[in-house]
Amino acid sequence: MTDFIAFGILSFTSFITLINPFGTMPIFMTMTAELDSQDRAKTAKKASIASFITIILFAYSGQLLFNFFRISVDSFRIVGGVIFFLMGMDMLQARLGKVKVKKSEVKLYIDDISITPLAIPMICGPGALTNAIVMMEDANSIEKKVTLVISVLLVMLLTYLILYSSSKIINVLGQTGINIMMRLMGLIVMVIAVEFFFAGLIPIIDGIVN
Template sequence: MTVVTDLYTFALLAFTAFFTIINPLGTMPIFMTMTSSLSKQHRKQTAKKATIVAFFTIIAFAFSGQILFNFFGISVDSFRVVGGIIFFMMGWDMLQARLGNIKHTKDEDKIDAYVEDISITPLAIPMICGPGAITNAIILMEDAVNITQKIALILVIAIVLLITYLVLIGASKITERLGSTGNKVMMRLMGLIVMVIAVEFFFSGLKPIIIGILNG
């Protein structure tokens, strides 16, 4: 009975942590602005690819993240700094409404390339699978005391990303209702918010690095 209780407690902890960190509802407006010019099919394709890539990336880091970080001599703080720079560049493009340029072309290859590009970076990494999710996966995998808890952790990650996928798919209907003008307004607004998030990301990673250098 204690083992089952511990499993439920661990699974609930993992679900709460991942859902809060990944924050599908917070990702939705950014996804909407980045895919506003795409068809419903391409938006669905983008959401699917982004969540699948995020899932396998989180799982990969959960099992080997600490080893990789130690091998390459990098830290989560460095990941935050790079994530902040990527976010800032993305936010700047959104503020200039540059992400909607794809709608001016009928070239299917260019649309597919755009979907491929944004679904991996920045949607999958670092938006869905960011430093927080990676760190959380590494810590919880180390805390999992047996194979049952490890399997439960993988299932929890899959469930959270399935919810994320469903939320992003639901964003398509909102995007269609907003129309062209509404999407441009939201794009600029979210661009500003993304740039603020980027600054927070950047300095939350840079501060420990600078402190480490000064103390060293």
């Protein structure tokens, strides 16, 4: 029983740390600044659901998919780093907050950003997906597998609530505050991008050299 509880706590804490919904919130806020609170809530809901499905999919078949397509986690990190860097560049110039969405295109816009970049790679990035594969391999009983799924579900629910609450923050900050915060976060996102890129590139280079 102690082992079962410890596994559940480890699953929850590892996923909430790697996903870091508070780190995703500023990007979510800037990308949905032109949407009303209802559409912003839909975006948060779709991104959370997409992330949950992706993490569970990788937990059960991630290693198989990686082997089938000959994809390494390091390659995934490099791609994530490139996406983050380009996103950081746009944030640094406050471009994301200036995206005007026509009323007829709102649904398409929500569908686009809720999957990429919000769900993948912002919420479920290389770290979270790798953790899902490792934790599932450690889940040596049905009870632990169910615990893992419940832990991911709780993390996604918490992520949704955090993103949903960003509507109130947007109303307080206003467009000027959002642009200032976006530029600051752009620098941080670009630093994260560099870390992701080289964290994936260095092992690949070492493998080639050796």
